[in-house]
Amino acid sequence: MAIEYRGFRVTVDAKADATDTQWLCRAVLEGIEAHAEAAKLPCVELAIPKLKIDVLMALSMVEQTAKQNADEWHAKQPELA
Structure with missing residues (x-):
């Protein structure tokens, strides 16, 4: 599954372990x-x-964490504010 969020493509997948x-x-x-x-x-x-x-x-949790990372990256970019 892939979504676009704030200039990023977030690709999320899940699989069962061994x-x-x-x-x-x-x-x-x-x-x-x-x-x-x-x-x-x-x-x-x-x-x-x-x-x-x-x-x-589980997919939603990892997607939300990725979005938070993108938000934090944007917050550190003063030229984008």
Whole structure:
């Protein structure tokens, strides 16, 4: 699943681990607009127990964390304020 947020493409995916007990979730942030193309934001990775949360909620958690990273990056760019 991919969304665009504040100049970034946020690509989120999840898969079960080898023991089928956790969701391994990952979000990759890629700058797609001119002001964010050079930005190198780290991937967001979470391992969430399957018994505690379903896959859609896990995807939402990793997506929200990635969006927070993009917001923090924007806050540190005085020329974008």
